[in-house]
Amino acid sequence: MVSGFEYVRDGAEIYRRSFATIRAEAALGDLPADVAQVAVRMIHACGMTDLVADLAWSPNVVKNARTALQNGAPILCDAQMVAAGITRRRLPADNRVICTLSEPGVPDLAQQLQTTRSAAAVDLWHDHLAGSVVAIGNAPTTLFRLLELLKDGAPRPAAILGIPVGFIGAAESKDALAANDLGLEHLVVRGRRGGSAITAAAVNAIASEEE
Amino acid sequence: MVSGFEYVRDGAEIYRRSFATIRAEAALGDLPADVAQVAVRMIHACGMTDLVADLAWSPNVVKNARTALQNGAPILCDAQMVAAGITRRRLPADNRVICTLSEPGVPDLAQQLQTTRSAAAVDLWHDHLAGSVVAIGNAPTTLFRLLELLKDGAPRPAAILGIPVGFIGAAESKDALAANDLGLEHLVVRGRRGGSAITAAAVNAIASEEE
Numbered sequence: 001m002v003s004g005f006e007y008v009r010d011g012a013e014i015y016r017r018s019f020a021t022i023r024a025e026a027a028l029g030d031l032p033a034d035v036a037q038v039a040v041r042m043i044h045a046c047g048m049t050d051l052v053a054d055l056a057w058s059p060n061v062v063k064n065a066r067t068a069l070q071n072g073a074p075i076l077c078d079a080q081m082v083a084a085g086i087t088r089r090r091l092p093a094d095n096r097v098i099c100t101l102s103e104p105g106v107p108d109l110a111q112q113l114q115t116t117r118s119a120a121a122v123d124l125w126h127d128h129l130a131g132s133v134v135a136i137g138n139a140p141t142t143l144f145r146l147l148e149l150l151k152d153g154a155p156r157p158a159a160i161l162g163i164p165v166g167f168i169g170a171a172e173s174k175d176a177l178a179a180n181d182l183g184l185e186h187l188v189v190r191g192r193r194g195g196s197a198i199t200a201a202a203v204n205a206i207a208s209e210e211e
Numbered sequence: 212m213v214s215g216f217e218y219v220r221d222g223a224e225i226y227r228r229s230f231a232t233i234r235a236e237a238a239l240g241d242l243p244a245d246v247a248q249v250a251v252r253m254i255h256a257c258g259m260t261d262l263v264a265d266l267a268w269s270p271n272v273v274k275n276a277r278t279a280l281q282n283g284a285p286i287l288c289d290a291q292m293v294a295a296g297i298t299r300r301r302l303p304a305d306n307r308v309i310c311t312l313s314e315p316g317v318p319d320l321a322q323q324l325q326t327t328r329s330a331a332a333v334d335l336w337h338d339h340l341a342g343s344v345v346a347i348g349n350a351p352t353t354l355f356r357l358l359e360l361l362k363d364g365a366p367r368p369a370a371i372l373g374i375p376v377g378f379i380g381a382a383e384s385k386d387a388l389a390a391n392d393l394g395l396e397h398l399v400v401r402g403r404r405g406g407s408a409i410t411a412a413a414v415n416a417i418a419s420e421e422e
Contacts, residue, residue: 004355004358004359004362005355005383007351007352008379009326010327011329014352014379014380017379021379045376046404047377047404081292081296081407081408085291114220114221115220118222141218141222144215144216144218147215147216165257165408166229166258167229168219168228168232169219173216173218191258193257195257195408196292196296196408197406200292
């Protein structure tokens with residue numbers, strides 16, 4: 001036993017108390033049960049119970065994403081931090097976690113397309129898109145580019161977790177996803193908030209209901 | 212040129228506008244200039260300008276951490292997500308980024324110490340601690356354990372970025388760091404907020420002043 005500060009040292013107990021606090025404080029009552037379960041873990045990752053107010057979702061997003069993962073779908077991430085935050089042992093089918101941002105062709109493609117590397121990296125998702133789970137936790141341009149490609153007929157993901165963060169384009173890209181007329185299943189955090197930790201937490205919650 | 216949505220596609224311009232928005236909206240005036248520069252990047256990572264209100268710091272934390280990095284100090288991270296978020300090309304001396312959480316001995320050590328794996332992983336930092344930059348963005352128990360070891364005479368880091376997130380112990384661990392009587396140089400985000408993205412952003416801002 002270590003001496004010193006007084007704090008909870010039992011990992012399982014920390015999780016239990018954390019999730020109990022979130023369920024006591026967050027306004028989860030207006031969410032479908034499956035979205036609420038995902039929201040709890042998203043809140044756990046950011047420490048903010050008021051995240052609920054910014055959530056928008058389509059009715060089947062959690063169900064479809066979960067089924068896709070159970071059937072072996074890959075997870076397409078916009079950033080290495082998102083990929084790093086996905087707990088591999090929670091994945092139901094040893095699913096591939098793909099981030100194309102650092103692939104060698106991306107800088108040239110970005111220049112050719114006159115866009116960011118984050119957006120250009122989406123063009124390398126093409127062969128993996130059909131039935132995938134997309135997890136965007138960093139760059140608004142990734143989400144905009146994905147929506148453009150889908151409008152142009154690219155293969156459709158099973159679900160899109162659109163949670164980029166920031167001040168330029170983040171809110172707008174998430175509004176565009178939430179308002180999409182392609183019938184895309186989506187979960188977004190409206191506004192400026194978002195990020196890789198919240199996004200990875202959403203994936204982890206969808207991958208396994210275990211708390 | 213891609214067609215479709217209207218959004219800024221120039222990465223440098225996105226950064227410029229983002230940082231301009233943050234500087235216009237955030238109450239940076241009360242911060243020392245070097246802390247303000249770090250705060251801008253932390254805010255950029257989470258989308259929340261009011262993060263400033265929760266910042267606490269010791270006067271030399273940025274200066275000491277920056278000098279340490281320039282002199283080749285390693286960066287000790289509590290989570291792979293923090294490590295993944297550190298932009299290697301910003302590091303001034305190709306500094307080592309160390310995360311011991313997944314090392315094979317950690318689960319046994321956690322059981323032996325009756326604590327979390329995150330806390331046990333700190334015991335493996337011993338040989339790297341002297342003069343290091345510590346970046347804690349996930350687990351409060353990591354920060355508590357580090358403070359215990361330092362109280363017991365462990366080698367001292369040059370600076371501690373204490374930014375764990377969550378509901379159980381996060382606020383308390385950061386208060387303990389901010390109130391430390393060991394003269395530890397520190398930067399914390401008080402309260403429940405924190406996380407790997409904000410923490411990695413702080414490291415990136417300290418590593419290089421480039422925006």
